[in-house]
Amino acid sequence: MKAIKVRANNVSKSFGNVEVLKGVDIEVRAGEVVVVLGPSGSGKTTLLRSLNLLEIPDGGSLEVCGHHVDIPADKRFDRAARREIALLRQRTAMVFQSFNLFPHMTALQNVIEGLISVKRIPRDQALMRGLELLAQVGLADKRDSYPSSLSGGQKQRVAIARGLAMDPEVIFFDEPTSALDPELRDEVLGVMRELADQGMTMLVVTHEVRFAREVADRVIFMEGGRIQKDCDKEAFFGAESGERIRQFLGRL
Structure with a gap:
């Protein structure tokens, strides 16, 4: 059985x-x-942001990529816990709904910023890696373009390349296509499908039912702050899924 990468x-x-x-x-x-x-x-989204501690939970415990964090009642982490959080974040990547690119940096500069500032990789090596990643997401020709000149789908693919630059063990996606029109949405979903085919561990918050049907191993249904169902996609989309889930899917 494969190792657990995320546990809450x-x-x-x-x-x-x-x-x-x-x-x-x-x-x-x-x-x-x-x-x-x-x-x-x-x-x-709150669950996703809590898993890499962009949002500090009120209680509970997390283990992400082998790094364990108990949430203290006062939310004041000691030095050892802060180190665990820093290491946890280095082993994960987050792709946001709103892209979160640096507007004053080109696509390539956005991708390599973490390599240089966090991983301390020499600039020439970071540039080579950045160009590889832009090519991987189909944007090699946009290396010198600023976010303002990119489409929404291109921005999101740059954001994915930026996340991949850190060699994450897990990528969290928070509604990565919700701000995009259908054609641009397919560009981003195509990159995500390729990552799944390559074996990347991914936790994806989305309304993209087609992506869930085609790519997901498991589907989780949340409502009212709780996980109401957690099962493989065949069971989730099957006849025994339950009235509430059929009702939800019917509205999408």
Whole structure:
């Protein structure tokens, strides 16, 4: 059985009086593509951001890429925990809905920034790696283009290349195609399919049912801050999925 790359136990999170995550448990194994579906406000994005501690949960524990973090009641991490968090983040990548590219940097500069500033790789080596990654996502000819001149699909592919530059063990995708029109959406989904074929471990929050049907190993359905169903895609899209899931899918 493949190693567990992501594990969350009893993770909770509230914003004010609103309890967004209610004791969530999740596991993702190496090489799995897990798609998280659910209505708006169900806690999907908060869960994703909690797994790499962009959002600090109120309680629970995480183990990501072998790095374990218990969430203290006061959310004050000691030095050892902060080191674990830093190492955890270095082994994961996050692709955001809004791209989050640096507008003053070219596509190539965006891709190599982490290699130089975080991994301390010499610039000439970083440039070679950056060009390889832009070619991988079909954007070798956009190396000197700034984000303002790129389409939404191109921006998202640059963002994926930037994430891959860090050689992550896991990539988290937060609604990566929701801001794109159908043609540009297919560009990004095509890159994600290739990553899945290469064995990348991926946790994907999306409304792309077709992607889930074709690529996912497992599908998780969240609602009301809880995981309501976690199963392989055949069971999720099958006749025994349950009335609530059929209703949800019918609205997409």
